[in-house]
Amino acid sequence: MTDRFYTSPELADTLLSFAPRNQPKLIADFACGEGSLLLAAERRNPDARMLANDISRGTISKARRQRPEWQYSCTDFLNPMSVRPSGLRHHHGKVDLVVINPPFSRRDRKTYSVELSGTQFSATIATAFLVNCIPYLSAVGALLAVLPDGCLVSTQDSAVWEELRRSFRIEIIRDNSRSAFAQVRARTCLVRLTRAVDQLPQEANDAVSGAVSVVRGSCQMHSRQRSRALAAAALVHTTHLKGGTVLDSAERVKGKAIEGPALLFPRVGLVTPDKVCILEDGRRIVLSDCVLAVRCKSALEASTMRTRILDAWPSFAASFRGTGAPYITVERASNILSSILTESAVQNRCAMATVEAGAD
Numbered sequence: 001m002t003d004r005f006y007t008s009p010e011l012a013d014t015l016l017s018f019a020p021r022n023q024p025k026l027i028a029d030f031a032c033g034e035g036s037l038l039l040a041a042e043r044r045n046p047d048a049r050m051l052a053n054d055i056s057r058g059t060i061s062k063a064r065r066q067r068p069e070w071q072y073s074c075t076d077f078l079n080p081m082s083v084r085p086s087g088l089r090h091h092h093g094k095v096d097l098v099v100i101n102p103p104f105s106r107r108d109r110k111t112y113s114v115e116l117s118g119t120q121f122s123a124t125i126a127t128a129f130l131v132n133c134i135p136y137l138s139a140v141g142a143l144l145a146v147l148p149d150g151c152l153v154s155t156q157d158s159a160v161w162e163e164l165r166r167s168f169r170i171e172i173i174r175d176n177s178r179s180a181f182a183q184v185r186a187r188t189c190l191v192r193l194t195r196a197v198d199q200l201p202q203e204a205n206d207a208v209s210g211a212v213s214v215v216r217g218s219c220q221m222h223s224r225q226r227s228r229a230l231a232a233a234a235l236v237h238t239t240h241l242k243g244g245t246v247l248d249s250a251e252r253v254k255g256k257a258i259e260g261p262a263l264l265f266p267r268v269g270l271v272t273p274d275k276v277c278i279l280e281d282g283r284r285i286v287l288s289d290c291v292l293a294v295r296c297k298s299a300l301e302a303s304t305m306r307t308r309i310l311d312a313w314p315s316f317a318a319s320f321r322g323t324g325a326p327y328i329t330v331e332r333a334s335n336i337l338s339s340i341l342t343e344s345a346v347q348n349r350c351a352m353a354t355v356e357a358g359a360d
């Protein structure tokens with residue numbers, strides 16, 4: 001079963017607008033279909049060579065008629081036995097830009113065995129496809145992908161993404177609307193992988209491996225119990241999250257309290273930068289179950305984390321999804337926060353390295 005949901009020229013152009021600003025010499029799509037991603041890449045890089053692969057012979061013949069000057073192969077990119085004799089591997093380490101909208105139908109729930117950094121992983125189809133692209137990337141290589149929503153945060157793929165984050169900066173650059181592909185119900189997002197300038201520092205790896213602990217409020221709004229006890233803490237619901245601070249709440253309720261410093265943000269509903277709020281040191285509150293919290297060691301940590309979330313706003317906001325009101329799960333929130341903090345740790349390290357180099 002092969003997916004044939006081709007990318008529209010408009011979406012392909014949007015994806016390519018996020019390509020790094022260097023001049024790629026070789027651009028590849030390993031599931032090229034009718035070639036819309038490579039055509040968009042060619043419009044921006046008329047001098048680059050194009051490498052097109054697809055499992056379907058008919059598709060490759062059609063693409064070849066349209067662009068005889070491109071280089072073609074016809075392999076099952078998920079099957080090493082198919083790729084090996086094709087000569088495709090001669091391009092390992094030579095592709096400056098990979099563009100992919102891989103197959104992602106998961107009707108058969110199959111997983112694929114892939115190798116990354118010398119380790120075998122089991123991954124869902126779209127992630128496996130992306131991992132198989134990695135050896136082709138050149139030293140300055142980047143990858144732009146249309147991926148199914150949730151691919152980056154699925155439990156089945158979490159080990160692979162964690163490994164990828166050790167060598168790549170991974171950004172969700174856009175959350176596509178449901179209508180991006182005719183007849184497709186799954187939501188998709190646009191993702192960019194660029195090489196981390198250096199090996200990730202240890203502290204960044206620690207952040208990826210789950211150092212960010214997100215807790216969900218426990219007070220259900222419809223069944224909350226008011227309390228007159230002096231020791232009872234004030235209820236904080238999404239309506240109290242405003243302007244980056246937690247507004248005073250007159251309502252005291254029974255329930256498990258948490259104490260600042262912490263960073264609070266909504267679990268459900270439209271998230272805006274305004275609603276990512278700092279809970280001050282020592283302030284005790286009971287959280288509504290529509291609010292999530294990250295406990296922090298200091299007020300400085302809470303405010304730094306807030307700044308970093310705002311700096312990476314498109315990625316953070318794109319983690320709120322759902323068929324009705326958008327929402328984020330505890331797991332998704334801790335994954336995206338780990339990813340954001342990792343990236344900024346790498347950037348800081350690079351900035352420090354630049355300053356140190358300049359000081360010489």
Ligand SMILES: C[S@@+](CC[C@H](N)C(=O)[O-])C[C@H]1O[C@@H](n2cnc3c(N)ncnc32)[C@H](O)[C@@H]1O
Pocket residue numbers: 001002003004005006007008029030031032033034035036037053054055056059075076077078079100101102103104
């Ligand atoms: C979702 S379409 C995307 C096509 C094109 N890249 C685009 O964006 O319009 C997926 C393509 O992957 C191809 N495909 C599916 N399984 C494949 C595999 N195992 N190896 C290589 N190509 C595959 C299909 O034939 C199809 O053309």
